[in-house]
Amino acid sequence: MAGYVEDRWIKKKKDPISGRRERTARYGKGKRYKVAGIAGIRDRSFDTLEDAKAWLRRSATDGERGEFVDPRDGSITLANYIALHWAPGRGGAPKTQQNQERRARLHIVPHLGQLPLRNITATELRTYIAKLEGTVSSVDYRRGILSELSSILEAAVDDKRLAANPMHAKSVRWPKAPRERREVWPLEKARRVRDAISPRNRISVVLGLGCGLRQGEVFGLSLEDIDYAGGVLHVRRQVQAINGRLYLALPKGKKTRTVDLPSSVAEELKLHVASFPPTEVELPWERPGADRTSKKVSLLLTTRFGNAVAVNTWNTYSWKPALAKAGIIPPRPQGAKPWQWEAAPKDGFHVLRHTYASIMLEAGESVVTLARWLGHSSPAVTLGYYAHFMPEAGSKGRTAIDELLEGRGSGRAAETPQILPRVDFGENPQV
Numbered sequence: 001m002a003g004y005v006e007d008r009w010i011k012k013k014k015d016p017i018s019g020r021r022e023r024t025a026r027y028g029k030g031k032r033y034k035v036a037g038i039a040g041i042r043d044r045s046f047d048t049l050e051d052a053k054a055w056l057r058r059s060a061t062d063g064e065r066g067e068f069v070d071p072r073d074g075s076i077t078l079a080n081y082i083a084l085h086w087a088p089g090r091g092g093a094p095k096t097q098q099n100q101e102r103r104a105r106l107h108i109v110p111h112l113g114q115l116p117l118r119n120i121t122a123t124e125l126r127t128y129i130a131k132l133e134g135t136v137s138s139v140d141y142r143r144g145i146l147s148e149l150s151s152i153l154e155a156a157v158d159d160k161r162l163a164a165n166p167m168h169a170k171s172v173r174w175p176k177a178p179r180e181r182r183e184v185w186p187l188e189k190a191r192r193v194r195d196a197i198s199p200r201n202r203i204s205v206v207l208g209l210g211c212g213l214r215q216g217e218v219f220g221l222s223l224e225d226i227d228y229a230g231g232v233l234h235v236r237r238q239v240q241a242i243n244g245r246l247y248l249a250l251p252k253g254k255k256t257r258t259v260d261l262p263s264s265v266a267e268e269l270k271l272h273v274a275s276f277p278p279t280e281v282e283l284p285w286e287r288p289g290a291d292r293t294s295k296k297v298s299l300l301l302t303t304r305f306g307n308a309v310a311v312n313t314w315n316t317y318s319w320k321p322a323l324a325k326a327g328i329i330p331p332r333p334q335g336a337k338p339w340q341w342e343a344a345p346k347d348g349f350h351v352l353r354h355t356y357a358s359i360m361l362e363a364g365e366s367v368v369t370l371a372r373w374l375g376h377s378s379p380a381v382t383l384g385y386y387a388h389f390m391p392e393a394g395s396k397g398r399t400a401i402d403e404l405l406e407g408r409g410s411g412r413a414a415e416t417p418q419i420l421p422r423v424d425f426g427e428n429p430q431v
Helices: 049-065 071-075 078-089 094-112 122-135 139-158 187-196 199-211 215-219 263-275 311-325 350-362 367-374 379-389 395-405
Strands: 004-007 010-014 021-023 033-036 044-046 232-235 238-242 245-249 257-260 279-284 294-299
Touching (some): 078 094, 078 139, 094 122, 094 139, 094 245, 122 139, 187 199, 187 350, 199 215, 199 263, 199 350, 215 311, 245 279, 257 367, 350 367, 367 379
Antiparallel strands (some): 004 033, 033 044, 232 257, 279 294
């Protein structure tokens, strides 16, 4: 990485007569010393020779390491960098991209968007995090916003616009991830909702509670995914929506999975298929748009018009009315619009999945097996969410140590593992 320091006030060559270096026309104007001659890097001026030489040395060292960053490349504002360089190249699932765009538009650009990248310092970030704490109540959502910002700044580092990501500074402290216990419903409450919802949609509650399926996975289930003989369900797709446009995609994490099918759920499925025959629906695959590959799937759960189910519409016209009928949320106020229901964040469809997990663990099911059924990346994730539903956690190990040290159980034959009965979700479940 070549380069040199040029004196802009005094000519380099001496006068042949006087033997002295004469002043240039720029003498006394602007910064005196300029670093030039670095391939691909714009010239930079300094007030003192020492500053110019120091910058040239650092630039040469960083250039050899491949770490050189021209400070002027960091003059672009964060908002412009997001719009021109980050957003067009980001990947991921459409739903993920939509969430990224929303976090940047609503929570990052309004606070930091007008700052040049190079001015986003640890000081600015500490102030920003304090503001977020006052405007965003959810710790998880705040962490999601900060993760998004960190990804944007990391991309700026890769693009040679920043020397380092200021989000990694030790003084920039992220809010700690909460250890919130997952809320679950008593089975009596779940059965009230199951019986209150319309007959067409009853199967959705059964599948959420009896197999732990996510909402989009229920809406994407097909008759071909049911293996009655093997006693399993194959979770192969989900219905997603972006700006009201539906499409099919792989389940969360782009992972298909196989889930245990209790006999009570199998019987409910047979009754549903007999009363509401599956309907073939054609939807785009992976993302909405006419130019995308589409798939035809015979869906178990559709609208009465034979269309795929849209989550937001279903929540408004099916789920919330069932919650109100079951006495879980207040009825909609007189004269209110159809969508003007009271917010019920802890009573969303996902609570059925949490309830399913709690039933399995309290019944003694293996965490490894449950993690596989739920589609978690590892049993550690399942434990982090649901460990408080394991009533015997710790007691088995204590008993084993007592038997070892007190000499009990030596020479005893190994006990035959207990085979747990499948959970029955009828009127008198044996849990």
